[in-house]
Each structure stands twice: as C-alpha cells, then as structure tokens.
Amino acid sequence: MKSVRGLSRRSVRRRTGRVLVEGPQGVREAVRFAPEHIVDLYVTTEAAHRYAEFVDPAREAGVLVHETSDEVLAAMCDADTPQGTAAVVDWSPAGLGSVLDTGPRLLVLLTNVRDPGNLGTVIRGADAAGADAVLVSEASVDVTSPKVVRSTAGSLFHLPVVTGLDIDETLAALAAAGIRRLAADGAGESSIDDSDLTGPHVWVMGNEAWGLEPQTRAACDEVVRVPIHGHAESLNLAMATTICLYASARQQRA
Amino acid sequence: MKSVRGLSRRSVRRRTGRVLVEGPQGVREAVRFAPEHIVDLYVTTEAAHRYAEFVDPAREAGVLVHETSDEVLAAMCDADTPQGTAAVVDWSPAGLGSVLDTGPRLLVLLTNVRDPGNLGTVIRGADAAGADAVLVSEASVDVTSPKVVRSTAGSLFHLPVVTGLDIDETLAALAAAGIRRLAADGAGESSIDDSDLTGPHVWVMGNEAWGLEPQTRAACDEVVRVPIHGHAESLNLAMATTICLYASARQQRA
Numbered sequence: 001m002k003s004v005r006g007l008s009r010r011s012v013r014r015r016t017g018r019v020l021v022e023g024p025q026g027v028r029e030a031v032r033f034a035p036e037h038i039v040d041l042y043v044t045t046e047a048a049h050r051y052a053e054f055v056d057p058a059r060e061a062g063v064l065v066h067e068t069s070d071e072v073l074a075a076m077c078d079a080d081t082p083q084g085t086a087a088v089v090d091w092s093p094a095g096l097g098s099v100l101d102t103g104p105r106l107l108v109l110l111t112n113v114r115d116p117g118n119l120g121t122v123i124r125g126a127d128a129a130g131a132d133a134v135l136v137s138e139a140s141v142d143v144t145s146p147k148v149v150r151s152t153a154g155s156l157f158h159l160p161v162v163t164g165l166d167i168d169e170t171l172a173a174l175a176a177a178g179i180r181r182l183a184a185d186g187a188g189e190s191s192i193d194d195s196d197l198t199g200p201h202v203w204v205m206g207n208e209a210w211g212l213e214p215q216t217r218a219a220c221d222e223v224v225r226v227p228i229h230g231h232a233e234s235l236n237l238a239m240a241t242t243i244c245l246y247a248s249a250r251q252q253r254a
Numbered sequence: 255m256k257s258v259r260g261l262s263r264r265s266v267r268r269r270t271g272r273v274l275v276e277g278p279q280g281v282r283e284a285v286r287f288a289p290e291h292i293v294d295l296y297v298t299t300e301a302a303h304r305y306a307e308f309v310d311p312a313r314e315a316g317v318l319v320h321e322t323s324d325e326v327l328a329a330m331c332d333a334d335t336p337q338g339t340a341a342v343v344d345w346s347p348a349g350l351g352s353v354l355d356t357g358p359r360l361l362v363l364l365t366n367v368r369d370p371g372n373l374g375t376v377i378r379g380a381d382a383a384g385a386d387a388v389l390v391s392e393a394s395v396d397v398t399s400p401k402v403v404r405s406t407a408g409s410l411f412h413l414p415v416v417t418g419l420d421i422d423e424t425l426a427a428l429a430a431a432g433i434r435r436l437a438a439d440g441a442g443e444s445s446i447d448d449s450d451l452t453g454p455h456v457w458v459m460g461n462e463a464w465g466l467e468p469q470t471r472a473a474c475d476e477v478v479r480v481p482i483h484g485h486a487e488s489l490n491l492a493m494a495t496t497i498c499l500y501a502s503a504r505q506q507r508a
C-alpha cells in the first residue's frame with residue numbers, strides 16, 4: 001500500500017517507471033491497450049463484479065488482480081474517489097525519433113503547459129481527434145502525475161506521448177521531417193477556417209497564461225488563430241488545442 | 255465582509271440576486287459590460303495600480319471601489335487565490351422569451367449539467383464561438399456558484415444565460431421559434447462535419463456521465479455526433495460543446 005501511495009511523488013515515479021491509474025475508465029483502457037505493462041490491478045470486492053468487463057479479461061491476461069477494501073484503496077490513491085479500482089502500470093514516454101519514423105500527419109507540441117488538468121485533457125482531445133502523438137516540452141507539468149493521468153481518461157495508453165523536449169531542437173527536427181509547424185496564437189494572420197491543414201503538421205501551443213514565447217512563435221512556419229466571434233478574450237488551452245486538432249482532422253479526412 | 259462571504263451560499267445569492275466575481279478577468283469584464291450592476295468592487299492596495307486598466311474606469315463609472323488587504327479579500331472569497339480583486343455584482347438570468355425575441359441563430363441547451371467547471375467553461379466557449387445565449391435546464395448546477403462564475407472568465411457578462419428551464423417545454427418553444435434542435439450524442443447518425451448547420455439551431459447537450467435522456471434525444475430534430483477518430487471513448491462535455499458550436503460558427507459565417 002505504501003509503495004503505491006509513493007507514486008504520488010515524482011521522484012518515485014521516475015525511479016520506478018510506474019504510474020498510478022485511478023478509476024474504471026483509466027484502468028479499463030490500460031487493460032485493453034497495455035495489459036502486459038500492468039504491475040498490479042486493485043479492485044474493491046464490491047466493484048469486482050461491476051467491472052467484470054475489464055477485471056475478467058485482466059485476470060485472463062495474467063494481470064495480478066488484488067481485491068481490496070474501499071478504505072485501503074482510498075489510502076493508496078490520490079483521487080478522493082477512485083471509484084473502486086486503480087492500477088500500477090509501467091509507463092514510459094515515447095521517443096521523438098520513433099514518432100517521426102512513423103510518418104505522422106497530425107501532432108501537437110505543448111510548450112510550458114503548467115496545469116495538470118489541461119495537459120491530461122489535451123491528451124484526451126488529441127486522442128479523440130486522431131492525432132498521431134502528443135509532444136510535451138521540458139518545463140511543463142509532469143505527464144505521470146496522478147491528476148494528469150486521471151484527466152486523460154485512459155488516452156495515455158492510446159497514443160505516444162513524448163516528454164521533456166527542448167523546444168528549439170524539436171521544432172528543427174519537425175521541420176527536417178517535413179512537418180509544417182503551426183503556432184496557435186490569437187494574433188495569427190490566418191484562421192483555422194482558412195488555413196490549408198491537409199498536409200502533415202504540428203500545432204505548437206503556448207502556456208495557459210502567457211501563450212507562446214516570441215522566439216517559438218517566430219520559429220514556426222505560420223501563426224494561426226482560433227477565431228473569437230463573441231466577446232471572450234480567449235479559449236482555455238485544452239479547448240483551443242482540441243478545436244485546432246479537429247479542424248485538422250476535418251480537412252485531412254475529408 | 256461577512257455579507258460577501260455569504261454569497262458562497264446559494265440561498266443568499268437567490269435572496270439578494272447577487273454573485274461574487276473573483277479575479278481580475280471576471281472583474282474587468284463586469285466593469286466593461288455591466289458597470290451599473292456592480293454593487294462593490296474590492297481590490298488590494300497593492301493590486302489597485304496593477305489593475306488601473308479597469309479600476310480607474312470603474313471609479314469613473316461611479317462604482318464603489320474599496321481598497322482592502324490580501325487577508326480580508328481572501329477571507330471574503332471562495333477561491334484560494336482571488337488574485338487581488340473581487341466584486342459583488344447584481345446578476346439575473348435572462349428569460350427564454352426575450353432570447354427568442356432577438357431571432358437567435360446559434361444556441362446551446364445544457365441538460366442536467368452537474369460540474370461547475372464544465373458549466374462555466376461551456377459559457378466561455380459559447381461566448382468565444384459567438385453563440386447568442388446559453389440555456390440551462392433545471393436539475394443543473396447553479397450558474398451563480400463562485401466556481402461557475404470563475405470558470406466563465408468574464409463571459410457571464412457577455413451573453414444571456416437562461417436558467418431553470420423545463421427541458422420539454424424549452425424544446426417545444428425552440429421548435430415554435432423555428433430553431434432546429436440538434437441532440438449531440440456519440441450515437442448520432444450524422445456527424446458535425448456532414449450536417450447542414452447554416453440555419454438557426456440549438457445544440458442540446460446531456461449530462462457529463464450519462465449523456466442525454468432518451469426522451470430528450472427523441473424529441474430533437476436530429477442526432478449529431480462529434481466524430482471520434484482515435485481510441486478515446488468520448489470528449490468531455492465542455493470540449494464536445496465547444497467543438498459543436500465552432501462547427502456551427504464556421505458554417506454560419508462562411
């Protein structure tokens with residue numbers, strides 16, 4: 001129990017290469033997409049039946065399933081209400097090279113993202129929009145933190161996530177791979193509605209509060225805005241990112 | 255101070271018709287869009303200079319501006335970090351009839367929304383997408399709660415919000431006004447990308463966890479889905495709503 005609780009600490013996650021996945025949605029997706037990486041699956045005796053949909057396949061796949069009490073589960077978890085199940089999963093970031101080797105057509109690069117909920121929600125949105133991977137710069141929130149993992153709602157196991165990237169080097173590598181770099185910025189000269197988004201490209205997103213660093217924006221091939229039709233100053237980061245990715249998906253899949 | 259703190263209670267907000275607006279973004283938008291409804295504006299002595307952009311116009315508009323300490327402000331507020339300013343504002347929901355009288359072309363109806371952050375983020379997204387109003391059913395979270403108000407980032411003062419609506423009656427009133435009712439549902443027969451969204455319509459959204467009630471979906475003119483291209487099960491409510499509204503804005507403004 002203590003060793004699971006320790007996964008709320010970044011140093012422990014980094015040393016062990018393990019993350020804590022809380023709640024049925026995340027655990028189910030780990031069982032479906034990465035059963036060989038599940039170290040331990042915990043489920044309350046009461047919830048084992050309710051979640052038979054993924055607990056049974058987990059057992060059949062050889063996952064160690066531990067029935068436990070609500071109290072023990074709550075003590076292991078970071079969430080106030082883990083909803084009866086959690087799992088410890090080996091997880092490691094993808095490499096940028098391996099992502100580029102697959103010939104990606106739609107990517108997102110998050111620079112200086114600070115809010116765990118935003119990062120997780122962006123990963124979920126990128127998954128839904130069919131992006132090929134999510135790239136995260138250094139000086140961003142840790143992808144393995146329990147709040148990020150929860151916010152991905154299982155999408156962490158659906159697509160590669162690359163972390164700790166140097167922004168300048170990454171932009172150079174993307175250009176070398178023939179991937180157009182689109183800086184998302186409210187001051188963009190073109191809008192998502194009139195940009196050609198059919199070719200391979202990456203959306204480069206800035207910090208929640210202060211946006212993109214000027215040198216990052218300048219290093220991109222084009223600055224594109226999400227149009228604001230009403231009086232709102234902006235959209236939040238996760239919304240803006242998802243709208244950009246869906247605009248891309250619409251054009252690329254038309 | 256106590257009377258401000260009391261606004262964290264729904265009964266007090268209902269009796270007084272007042273809401274607490276916390277943080278510079280919300281207070282600035284109240285000053286810009288509803289200065290005559292501001293009862294009191296609080297700003298720390300330290301922040302008064304930093305926020306001169308809206309504190310000075312507020313004073314000129316006759317708003318009662320009170321300089322206070324960080325401690326007093328924190329004690330008045332619901333947020334952990336009100337960032338140096340807050341305001342008490344008279345706010346009342348719009349009437350459905352008055353919204354329909356303006357000939358709206360783009361609306362959203364939220365049914366059974368339960369999370370304050372979701373509701374506030376939807377109001378912000380609807381504002382950004384240029385929607386004419388946000389309609390909220392009864393049995394939804396209270397629009398005036400501090401967390402909702404914070405999540406709107408000032409958009410609460412930008413467009414009409416109608417609350418406490420009976421779903422069936424509202425759908426009937428919308429139809430009578432010539433507004434096409436689109437149920438947003440993952441099982442929709444058409445997608446946002448191939449639906450005709452040029453005419454006046456309303457997006458009807460369900461609960462975060464269980465979606466639309468079957469009778470609500472059945473009462474709508476069409477069921478439309480946001481396509482999921484990857485492995486994600488769904489998008490969260492605020493994201494799905496904003497993507498739908500932006501799809502509408504793109505077609506209506508093309």
